[in-house]
Amino acid sequence: MTRPVPAQGAGPEEAHERVNRRWAEILQETRVAQTGVQILFGFLLSVAFTPRFRDLGAFDTSVYVVTVILGAAATGALIAPVSLHRLLTGQQMKDDLVKVAGRLMVTGLVLLALTISCTVLLILHVVLPDLLAELLAGGVLLWFALCWYALPAWLKKRSARRHQKTA
Template sequence: MSRRSGGSGGSGGEGDRGRDETPDERSDRNWVELLQELRVMQTGVQILTGFLLTLPFQARFADLDTFQVGVYLALVGLSVLATGLFVTPVSLHRALFRKHRKPALVTLSDRVTRAGILVLALVFTGTVLLVVDVVVNRTAAFWASGAILVLLVGLWFALPRAAVRGV
């Protein structure tokens, strides 16, 4: 089998140029790298989801107003959605296992993971909104959560995009 370098094989692309690997090797490497990223994110989102699920059993939960309960329920839904998105690549792997579809698996899993990261940013932002609203006040909560959203968009979306462009 001849070796090629360059091209795109899933979530790779620009960073793959200059590697001496076959398309199958590139797909395997991209899959392993994606799984490592998912392990990191999945652990964090599962801890956060578990924390959120315990809140109704705390004494002060009954003190939440309608807005705070709504934010809480949205956070639970988003957190469960993020968990589901981060587990989806495993389900895709099961469906495509031994079907010689690794490039498609990597590409689709990359897209699902990106969606999961977006949802996770919303969960973190909403968590700050809820906590600051309960502890300080609603105005501070909107400012703090807005700042967190800007920070996360910068770190998780703008910075990687700039890195790809070579900045």
Template structure:
């Protein structure tokens, strides 16, 4: 963000941050917070299911038959899952602790950054989980290639496509 001559915040293309709506900074923060909460609800549900599943794996009979590498991969996967949960639930805790302090715009900005970090960690958790499962079903090199390809697929749809649209879009164009 930069400042324009009129004092309004601008985005990366030099456009006012609020060009699409006639709203106050507080109204914008409220709207953005509501949007962010909806996104987090979807993401948190998936992460909680994945993490819960990961926690049960160690109690399965077959776990004792895993190689040292597979057990290490499982440990990394569980740690990534826990880190993902912490980061994606962080905005809720932050909002609760900062409510009433008139910091909503700052809270929304920080929570948005945490959400992007959470998506990166979720991608790592999913890739690690996939690698573990595919190593048990296929050879190591096949599992690695499949995991890499699928991870790139996620990167394409979660990051590349939205960033491409963000930098390509001009206000008023349909």
């Protein structure tokens, strides 16, 4: 069970205050993630209209197609909380919205990490030997996995151990 987060100088956070705070945090996080994914997606869409695109081999073309699909999926997942908010405001569903939006954000971040890694692969594959490009793109994906998922999981586990000791 999670503990209420007390406001500075106040008592424990009420359930409705907590869900409102979490919803506001999700919308702010969405704003940050949307900007990055939209810029990246716009760049990806423009690549097909460059003169060098026709010179890409089958591998690079396949990576490009996968990357565009991943970018579109990331864009959809990261913008979905805004749509949910707009379409379901006033329906007394904020708890559900927070849960679903949180899952969509995590899904969107996974898709964004994959999109960025594939973009790196596509770009590096043009300028570096195949294996080096693939290793560097894999390194980028690993970095995202460490920063975005492993580190939060480790911090959560460490925090849980601290709370067990004090309880």
